[in-house]
Amino acid sequence: MKSSDTKMELVRRYLGGASTLEEARRLESMLAVDAQLRRDYLAYARVEAGLSSKVRPKLVKTAPPNRWLAWRPLTAAAAGIVFGMFCTSLVFGYSMPRMVERVLNLVNAGFEEPLAPLPDGIPLRFGVWSGDFSEIVGEQQGITPHEGQRMFRFLRSDSNDGFPARAYHGNMYQFIDIRPWREAISSGTAVVDWSAWFNCIREASGKPSKFEASMWAFAGEPSVVRKSWEEKVHQELAYSTWRVVADDDPKTWQRVAGSLIVPPDTDFLVVELKATAADETPMNGVVTFAGHYADDVRMVLRTNAREHPQKLTQASP
Numbered sequence: 001m002k003s004s005d006t007k008m009e010l011v012r013r014y015l016g017g018a019s020t021l022e023e024a025r026r027l028e029s030m031l032a033v034d035a036q037l038r039r040d041y042l043a044y045a046r047v048e049a050g051l052s053s054k055v056r057p058k059l060v061k062t063a064p065p066n067r068w069l070a071w072r073p074l075t076a077a078a079a080g081i082v083f084g085m086f087c088t089s090l091v092f093g094y095s096m097p098r099m100v101e102r103v104l105n106l107v108n109a110g111f112e113e114p115l116a117p118l119p120d121g122i123p124l125r126f127g128v129w130s131g132d133f134s135e136i137v138g139e140q141q142g143i144t145p146h147e148g149q150r151m152f153r154f155l156r157s158d159s160n161d162g163f164p165a166r167a168y169h170g171n172m173y174q175f176i177d178i179r180p181w182r183e184a185i186s187s188g189t190a191v192v193d194w195s196a197w198f199n200c201i202r203e204a205s206g207k208p209s210k211f212e213a214s215m216w217a218f219a220g221e222p223s224v225v226r227k228s229w230e231e232k233v234h235q236e237l238a239y240s241t242w243r244v245v246a247d248d249d250p251k252t253w254q255r256v257a258g259s260l261i262v263p264p265d266t267d268f269l270v271v272e273l274k275a276t277a278a279d280e281t282p283m284n285g286v287v288t289f290a291g292h293y294a295d296d297v298r299m300v301l302r303t304n305a306r307e308h309p310q311k312l313t314q315a316s317p
Contacts, residue, residue, distance in 0.1 A: 104299040121161030131172035146295035157287040195257035201291035207278035212243035216270040
């Protein structure tokens, strides 16, 4: 098999969710040094994500048709490398566009404020953590916060709103108003890089838990999210998600990260943190988490400085 064929087979396996950890790491190393592979990777990712629902129905289950913005981390990495090349290259004597980064402020992103998140399910307003029953704690069960003195702890897989009736995962959300950055995202090329850290104690069953973080883009008012997800109509404009299997080591935190290209008609973003129990058979519809934690959630907006040279000094309503 030709070297180029071998590389593309790694790409196909990764985007199809069939690659091993070793294969994913090999591909990541190749992307860092092979400019042609980066171009091929991004082109293939766009083609794959644009396939019809008859060919790839699982894509349509989690995103509206014709949305290909849910990039895997290596896709984001490949794009980031390409963007980085653009940012520093000179072509025929002209400097290429420079990407400007701005932190998008989450309320209590590091969970240093001791006030517990709301157990009210999917939020109905901006700037609050709300989801399933949880708490904010300091060091406990041999786990030290990833940063600062406190961290988020998943407690149960249910909330006061009773949706869904049965679940084996705990969820937490926050909505971020992106309308103050309307000019910055108007070109359709703005990217939000997001990340969160997770940890848990060793499971008594010996089975591993899973952690997941996601970013969603919506238009309209915050109430559209709960209605959309309860009715399973999937009105999000775009999404980005990634998960990790717990490493069974409470001494190490695991990072989950991704990137989202923000559609220009986005009004707000939704960040979601999720813990999935090792035993996926809840008793009486509710799972209790023995020791599952999250910390240090971050979001950074990257946009083209040349397109909006005066717009990124600060967000304005």
